[in-house]
Amino acid sequence: MKKRDLISKRVKDIPPSGIRRFFDIIASMDGVISLGVGEPDFVTPWHIREAGIYSIEKGYTSYTSNYGLLELREEIARYLKVRHNLDYDPERELLVTVGVSEGVDLALRAILDPGDEVVIPDPSYVSYTSCTVLAGGVSVPVPTAIENDFKVKAQDIDKRINPRTKAILLGYPNNPTGAVMDREELLKVAEVAQRHSLVVISDEVYERLVYGVEHTCFASLPGMRERTILLGGFSKAYAMTGWRLGYAAATEEIIEAMMKIHQYTIMCAPTMAQMAAIKALKDGEAQVQEMVAEYNQRRRVMVKGLNDIGLTCFEPRGAFYTFPSIKSTGLSSDEFAERLLLEERVAVVPGSTFGQCGEGYVRCCYATSMAEIEEALERMGNFVKRHRTQ
C-alpha cells in the first residue's frame, strides 16, 4: 500500500532554510564570533521590562481585545501622527500583532486569492516569499543591485506587473542589505501602485534604525494611505525581539479582514508585552536614540573595515546590516560563509538565503560589540588574504 503523505504539498514545496546547517557547525565550535544574528545585542531598556513585570504583578494575565489593548492602539496612533503625520483611528484601523512576522502573514492572507502575484524586491527578508506561498499566492522577485545601492526601481516593479498582480511587498530599511529608499524613489513606486490598483505591504520594522537619512513612511505618501498595509514593530527599535509584538495600520476594511484571521489563529498578542509596549512608546525615545547612535558608530567601523580588507561594501543607511560583495574571493556566498566559519570561526549569513540577487554577497550584522566587530574584521581579513583571486 502506498504510504500516505502526511505533509501538504504546499508546505513541502517550501525549501528548507539554507542556514540550518550552520547551527550544527556553530554548536560544535568554541570561540565563534557571530555576525549572523538578526536582532539587537541590547537588552530591552529596564523601565520597559519593569512595566512588563509590573503588569504580571498586578495580575494582568487575561486576554485583551482581539485588536489589542485600546491604550496601546492609542499610543501607536499618536506615534504615527507625531512621526509621519498619519491619522489612524485606534478603534478600527490598528491591529496589534505578534510581531511584524504575524503582520506579514495576516496581510498576505487577507488580500490574496489563489494564484495572485506579489512583487517582492530581491534580496529581501526570507518570510515574504514563504508567507506569500503559504497564503496561496505567487511571489515575483524584482532584482535589485549594488549599482543602485540595492534600492528597488519603480520601472523594474512596473515590468513585472500583470493582471494577476495584487500587491507589492516592500521592506525598507532592508534586511539583508541595509538599503533605505528615499522619498523620490518611493513616490515612483506609489505611482505604479496607483496606476495598477495594487496593495502595498510595507514592512517598516527597521524604521527607527536609519543613519543620516530620513525614513519615509510609505503610507504617508499622497494617496497611499488607502492602499497601504503599514507594518511596524517593537523588536528592533526597543530591543524587544523576545516580547513578540508589532502592529498593522491600514483602512478599516483591511484591518477588519486581518483581524478575522488573527482572532481565530492568535486571539490576541501577549498581554504583558502589550503593557510593556505602552511604556516603550510613552517613554522609550531616549533609549532608542542611544542605541541608534551606538549602531551608527559600529556601522562606520564595519563598512570601513570591510572595504579595507577587500570586501567591497556600499554604505548601508538603515537596519543593522552590511552587505559586502565577496566576488574578490571567487567563492559562492554559501561556500564563503561555510569556510569563513570553519577556518576563522566567524559566522555570517550567505546572501543567497535572501534571494538570487543576494548571491555574491554575505550579510554581516553589526548589532554586536565593537570589540567583536574588530576581532571579526581581523579574522575576515586573514581569510580574504588566503582566498583572494583578484
Added chain:
Amino acid sequence: MVNWDKLGEEQVWALAEVKVTPQRDVGFDAIAERIYRFPEARTVYLMSGTYDLAVLVVGKTMHEVAGFVSEKLAPLEGVQGTVTHFLLKRYKEDGEIMDGEEGPKRVPIMP
C-alpha cells in the same frame, strides 16, 4: 568598573563611621585630611546626621582593616569614636549592576 569579587585576590572593605570634633576656622577639613592621606582610606565623605565622616577602608584581610581603624584612625586627635561595618556583598556600584544581567542569549544565525 572593576568587580573585585571576580578578581582572584582577596580584598576586605569596610565602612567606618567616624565622629570627630570640628576645629575652629577649619571645621572638619583638617581632620578629614589627616584621614584621607592614609592610602587605606579609599573614599572619604563628610556626612550630615549622627556621625561626621564616612570612610571606606580597604585592606587585604579583616585583620588589616581592623588594625587600621583601631591603631591609625581611632587614636587620631579629634576623633571621638568609630563604628565599623564590614562589607559583605556588592550588588551595584557607581551605577553598574555587578551580577544582575546575563544579557541576551541570541541565536547565532538568523535570517
